[in-house]
Amino acid sequence: MKNLGNRDFFRNLVDEYKDKVVNTCYGFLHNFEDAEDTAQEVFIEIYLSYEKFKGKSTISTWIYRIAVNKSFDFLRKQNSKKRINLFKNILNIDTIEQKDIKSVEEYPLINIEQKERETVLFQALDKIPVNQRIAITLSKLENLSIREIAKIMDTTESAVESLIFRAKTSLKKLLEKYYC
Amino acid sequence: MKGNNNKYEAEKTLILLDSISKVNAGPFFQTRLDVKLEAILNNKTPFIWRFSLKPALLISLITINVIISISYLSSVKSYYALRENTLQTMVKNYFPQTSNGNLYNLQTKEGI
Numbered sequence: 001m002k003n004l005g006n007r008d009f010f011r012n013l014v015d016e017y018k019d020k021v022v023n024t025c026y027g028f029l030h031n032f033e034d035a036e037d038t039a040q041e042v043f044i045e046i047y048l049s050y051e052k053f054k055g056k057s058t059i060s061t062w063i064y065r066i067a068v069n070k071s072f073d074f075l076r077k078q079n080s081k082k083r084i085n086l087f088k089n090i091l092n093i094d095t096i097e098q099k100d101i102k103s104v105e106e107y108p109l110i111n112i113e114q115k116e117r118e119t120v121l122f123q124a125l126d127k128i129p130v131n132q133r134i135a136i137t138l139s140k141l142e143n144l145s146i147r148e149i150a151k152i153m154d155t156t157e158s159a160v161e162s163l164i165f166r167a168k169t170s171l172k173k174l175l176e177k178y179y180c
Numbered sequence: 181m182k183g184n185n186n187k188y189e190a191e192k193t194l195i196l197l198d199s200i201s202k203v204n205a206g207p208f209f210q211t212r213l214d215v216k217l218e219a220i221l222n223n224k225t226p227f228i229w230r231f232s233l234k235p236a237l238l239i240s241l242i243t244i245n246v247i248i249s250i251s252y253l254s255s256v257k258s259y260y261a262l263r264e265n266t267l268q269t270m271v272k273n274y275f276p277q278t279s280n281g282n283l284y285n286l287q288t289k290e291g292i
Contacts, residue, residue, distance in 0.1 A: 023203050032203060
C-alpha cells in the first residue's frame with residue numbers, strides 16, 4: 001500500500017492537526033489517554049492510506065472523518081468488553097445515574113462544580129443518538145461550521161442543523177431527568 | 181418550584197457546551213507517533229504469513245486436515261479389510277480346509 005513518503009510533510013501535517021484531532025477524539029471518548037492513543041491511530045491511518053485521499057474533499061474534512069470513525073471504533077471495542085454494563089445501559093437508556101458519573105478529568109483553572117457539570121454533560125452526550133452526538137460535538141467542541149460538519153458527515157447543511165437542534169433537545173431532557 | 185429548579189440546573193449544565201475547555205496533544209505526541217510508525221513500517225511480515233495466521237483461515241485449514249486424515253485412515257482400514265476378505269475367499273475356494281480341519285488365518289498364521 002502506498003503511503004506518505006515525505007516524512008517532513010507528514011510531520012507538518014501532524015503539527016497542524018494534532019491538537020484538533022486529540023480534542024475531537026476527547027469529545028467522544030472523554031478520556032485524555034484514550035483520546036491521544038486514538039489520535040495516534042488516526043495519523044497512522046493517514047500515513048498509510050494517503051493515496052486513498054483523492055482530493056474530493058479538503059484534507060481537514062478527511063482527517064476529521066477518520067478521527068470520528070476511529071473514535072467510534074474505539075467505543076465499539078470498549079463496549080464489546082463491557083457486556084454487563086451494556087445491559088444496564090439498555091435498561092436505563094434515558095437516564096443518567098449518579099453511579100454512572102466517572103471521576104473528573106484534570107482541567108487547569110476550572111472549579112470543581114464546573115468539572116462535575118462537564119462530567120454530567122459528557123454522560124448525557126453518550127446517551128444521545130450517534131449522528132446527533134457527532135454533529136453537536138463537532139459544532140460545540142471543535143467550533144466547526146455547519147458547512148464543514150455537513151462535508152465530514154456527508155450530508156446536507158439543513159440535516160446538520162436539524163441534528164444539532166435535536167441533540168440539544170435530547171440533552172435537555174436527559175439533564176432535566178437527572179436533576180429531578 | 182422543583183420543576184423550575186431542574187430546568188435551571190439542566191440549562192446551567194447545557195450552557196457548558198459553549199465553553200468546554202479544549203485539550204491539546206501532550207508534548208511527546210510526535211515522538212510516540214514516530215516510534216509507533218517505525219514499528220509498523222519495520223514489522224512487515226510476509227503477506228502469506230499474515231494471511232495464513234488469520235483465525236478463520238487457520239481453523240479452516242485445521243478442519244480440512246482433520247477431515248483428510250480421517251478419510252485417509254478410513255480408506256486404509258477398508259483397504260486392509262478388503263484385502264483380508266479377498267484372501268479369506270481365496271483360501272476358502274482353493275483350500276477349503278486346513279490340515280487340522282480349521283480355516284487358516286493368513287495374518288496371524290494360526291488356525292481359526
